[in-house]
Amino acid sequence: MTKVRTRYAPSPTGRMHVGNLRTALYAYLITRHAGGDFILRIEDTDQERYFEGAVDIIYRTLQSTGLDYDEGPDKEGAVGPYVQSERVKTGIYMKYAKELVEKGEAYYCFCDKERLEQLHAQAKDGEVAKYDKHCLSLSKEEVEANLAAGKPFVIRQNIPATGTTTFHDEIYGDITAPNDELDDMVLIKSDGYPTYNFANVIDDHLMGITHVVRGNEYLSSAPKYTRLYAAFGWDEPVYVHCPLITDEEHKKLSKRSGHSSYEDLIEQGFVNEAVVNFVALLGWSPENNQEIMSKEELIKAFDYRKINKSPAVFDIQKLRWMNGEYIKNMPEDEYLQRAVPEVKKAVSKDYDCEKIAMLLKSRIEVFPDIIPAIDFFEELPDYDIEIYTHKKMKTNSENSLEVLRELLPEFEATDDYSFEGIQKLLTDYIAKKGIKNGQALWPVRIAVSGKQSTPGGAYEIMEILGKEESLRRIRIGIEKLAK
């Protein structure tokens, strides 16, 4: 059996779309599951869209998602180069295109933009706007003459006008398309570069790719690739077309959603492992129904034959939940590394930021959730005394005022503002007075935080605020309640 080889073949045009991430991940999982090779190939045949730094984004993203590859531009293997613009220089695409011309499977086309646009405009409703094979009828001499005259040309695939083309996909089964629906697509552009459609087939073959994993949006152009393989007499790889990832409106996930790329998600405070985990489960699920899965577990369990056919909505809500799970299970130092900077965005005063951060570890889903949760540390909000009243705690303005008044001298008297110190002081008070915990703890927490709900309780908050600020806030509380 031949070794499984899959590839991720992005074009350097910007951030990594989550659909691409999922495709890359599935390709990776297929090959790692089978002990095969994962190859990175850069498809930069469109010089217009290329920009400086785009390739670095690809490297960085693959690194942080943990998709390590065996061969790539920065990891030479036997079938390089791994960047298409470099492959162009070796002349392979032109060579293979000419081979097809020889075989009558492709032809030179000298039509200019105007004529093509006209063709488009002429296409009636219900008719596919496709090339009319105008240049196919050119004689060999005419072609030679045009070439000699330096006329710009492209090379087009010659697809029969009749019949059908069938290919097999592992997930969707046999798919058949009528040939007259297939356009004579451009193989070599007038700038001498191959199109994606052509380069892809050539490179997958030359690089020994056994499983082509790609998005479902390529399903309709797949028959053209099949014809290319047939024209060359090459064996086709195993096709794995992944179902689409859509937005809440069930449309292909686009930039408009605000979270269409991996980088968007990281910026929004998601953890890379959670994103990978979540994306893996869009369109596939393991037999044991496990949801939280490490990369290793995914590799072990992944079976591409069980990928779903139908499109999946990218439910950011569920990602948030999953991210929260990852945060809860995160080692403390790793958590603090990401959480403390968020704390510092909201709190400029000299409080123990690590302590504040730890209050939130089990309470947040994404890191930016921290900011609105801890604003009260920075500044006591101007709250309504209504919030002292809580039915279940049996508190109201009157008994809250009483509790705070009685407690104030005790808080003034002590210097032990440790968690344990405050706890002891308060529990002693509660025991002595013979009231329910909540009747004392609720008003104190309200006074020191000014908020109805806070991360942590009275002990934690007072420990962080310290004596001076705690006293100040309790006095404000008394003042407000006394009015």
Add this chain to the structure above:
RNA sequence: GGCUCCAUGGUCAAGAGGUUAAGACAUCGCCCUUUCACGGCGGUAACCCGGGUUCAAUUCCCGGUGGAGUCACCA
């Protein structure tokens, strides 16, 4: 519009020719608790429609409907 694909709760997603049709997120309620969160328990909620095949179809087939993708010298 042509072509192609898809169709189980709001979302993800198991499932099987005969099941009380899993589980997760979300949602609702209860418990725990000094609030919130965490955690625990429980509830609401689904097989698109019509034919056929069959003793039996949500499951297989056909048609419809609905949704999506695609129709570039972009990938």
